[in-house]
Amino acid sequence: MKKLAVIGTGYVGLVSGTCFAEIGNAVTCCDIDEQKINNLKNGVIPIFEPGLEALVKKNVKEGKLHFTNDVALAMKQADIIYIAVGTPMAENGEANLQYVDAVANTIGENLNSYKVVVNKSTVPVGTGKRVYNIIKEVSGGAQEFDVVSNPEFLREGSAITDTMNMERAVIGATSEKAASIIEDLHKPFDTTIIKSDLESAEMIKYASNAFLATKISFINDIANICEKVGADVTKVAEGMGLDSRIGSKFLKAGIGYGGSCFPKDTSALLHIAHSVGYDFKLIEAVINTNDFQKHQVTQKVQGVFGEVKGRTFGIIGLAFKPNTDDMRDAPSLKIIPDLVGLGANVKAFEPIAKQEAFKHFGDTIQYVDDIYETLNDVDACIVLTDIPEVFELDLRDAKKVMRNPIIIDGRNCFSLEQMKELGYIYHSIGRPPVSYK
Numbered sequence: 194m195k196k197l198a199v200i201g202t203g204y205v206g207l208v209s210g211t212c213f214a215e216i217g218n219a220v221t222c223c224d225i226d227e228q229k230i231n232n233l234k235n236g237v238i239p240i241f242e243p244g245l246e247a248l249v250k251k252n253v254k255e256g257k258l259h260f261t262n263d264v265a266l267a268m269k270q271a272d273i274i275y276i277a278v279g280t281p282m283a284e285n286g287e288a289n290l291q292y293v294d295a296v297a298n299t300i301g302e303n304l305n306s307y308k309v310v311v312n313k314s315t316v317p318v319g320t321g322k323r324v325y326n327i328i329k330e331v332s333g334g335a336q337e338f339d340v341v342s343n344p345e346f347l348r349e350g351s352a353i354t355d356t357m358n359m360e361r362a363v364i365g366a367t368s369e370k371a372a373s374i375i376e377d378l379h380k381p382f383d384t385t386i387i388k389s390d391l392e393s394a395e396m397i398k399y400a401s402n403a404f405l406a407t408k409i410s411f412i413n414d415i416a417n418i419c420e421k422v423g424a425d426v427t428k429v430a431e432g433m434g435l436d437s438r439i440g441s442k443f444l445k446a447g448i449g450y451g452g453s454c455f456p457k458d459t460s461a462l463l464h465i466a467h468s469v470g471y472d473f474k475l476i477e478a479v480i481n482t483n484d485f486q487k488h489q490v491t492q493k494v495q496g497v498f499g500e501v502k503g504r505t506f507g508i509i510g511l512a513f514k515p516n517t518d519d520m521r522d523a524p525s526l527k528i529i530p531d532l533v534g535l536g537a538n539v540k541a542f543e544p545i546a547k548q549e550a551f552k553h554f555g556d557t558i559q560y561v562d563d564i565y566e567t568l569n570d571v572d573a574c575i576v577l578t579d580i581p582e583v584f585e586l587d588l589r590d591a592k593k594v595m596r597n598p599i600i601i602d603g604r605n606c607f608s609l610e611q612m613k614e615l616g617y618i619y620h621s622i623g624r625p626p627v628s629y630k
């Protein structure tokens with residue numbers, strides 16, 4: 194059993210801290226957000242993540258998982274300190290390292306014995322060394338310590354399963370001793386370990402996210418061409434994906450990637466490239482395609498209605514993907530203000546992220562808890578997130594309550610045949626439009 198302090202109790206820190214407790218370690222999750230920690234102490238989980246609440250409660254009950262605002266004390270008591278604070282995008286597109294730097298300072302101030310300091314936050318190449326230098330300077334070199342890069346690959350919405358069944362653990366370390374401590378920590382996960390230097394581990398994370406983002410932008414570009422040549426992108430993706438060199442994942446055309454990782458990580462990687470004088474044209478194109486893709490829905494709406502002023506739209510899904518309350522960089526944050534700015538009225542159905550969405554849209558849109566009520570008397574239904582409720586929708590009942598049988602689907606949730614049969618006017622991404630004429 195190892196003693197861990199996990200600094201930052203967000204999507205990554207809370208999930209990985211809980212999973213490290215689950216595999217038998219003593220974990221203290223720390224945060225500077227007092228309300229978050231008080232809530233956690235009272236069993237209130239600050240984020241929505243399937244299975245998380247039960248696993249937190251189980252490990253708290255078993256005495257393996259604790260929460261505190263006393264970051265310094267938790268650091269002093271730990272053998273391993275995980276840094277899992279946010280690294281949001283700064284205004285110039287690079288990663289903002291102020292939270293990581295602050296944690297490194299606190300570690301330096303409280304270094305009372307040998308520690309392995311592990312960076313789980315997604316950080317630019319060179320940050321491990323930067324953290325090492327800060328701790329060394331602030332601590333005055335009195336105690337030994339090592340720095341490890343152990344990037345996180347979990348996906349929101351399936352974070353617990355992803356962590357408990359991780360496909361690989363990347364361990365980039367400043368010493369063999371630290372690498373083997375972190376390798377040992379991961380033994381119960383029974384996963385493939387990739388050991389490297391700090392810089393390569395940091396690059397693996399950015400390269401992985403940038404590659405996945407590239408696949409998404411690639412298929413979205415193909416989708417836009419499919420629309421012009423009369424092809425169906427879902428068939429194209431199926432045909433491509435069966436080639437094992439390509440694979441079928443991340444080939445789903447839509448309205449662009451969002452969330453807390455891909456947008457900021459692609460931008461940070463571009464910034465890293467620029468900082469070393471490399472013109473990374475490919476990732477720049479990926480980012481531009483993604484920005485362009487988010488306008489597809491508004492353009493389709495304008496294509497159908499011409500003038501949208503005074504029209505009412507029923508929007509399904511606001512979060513960047515199903516099963517999460519994370520609204521960071523969700524396509525809805527671009528699309529809804531565009532529609533509202535054009536004078537449209539928006540009613541929205543969002544089962545999980547409603548509270549988070551309110552922080553962004555406030556009273557500019559109406560929030561409706563029933564999906565059929567959302568569609569009642571609307572000019573069109575617009576699907577922005579492929580939440581399970583979309584697939585459960587009774588399209589016959591929906592058609593009865595809508596003013597017009599029009600669906601603009603940013604996630605290709607319905608089959609063209611079904612739409613034809615039911616008499617909908619249907620516009621999706623990269624597929625021929627359906628109209629009853």
Ligand code: NAD
Binds near residue numbers: 223224315347
């Ligand atoms: P988050 O914003 O949900 O959580 C970060 C937490 O850190 C917050 O609760 C904040 O209060 C806390 N914090 C900030 N400064 C602190 C300090 N000095 N001491 C203690 N706590 C502090 O962020 P997240 O989504 O968990 O992401 C964390 C890192 O993991 C980021 O670098 C992100 O890119 C990376 N990552 C995220 C995901 C994901 O799906 N969210 C996946 C892989 C990697």
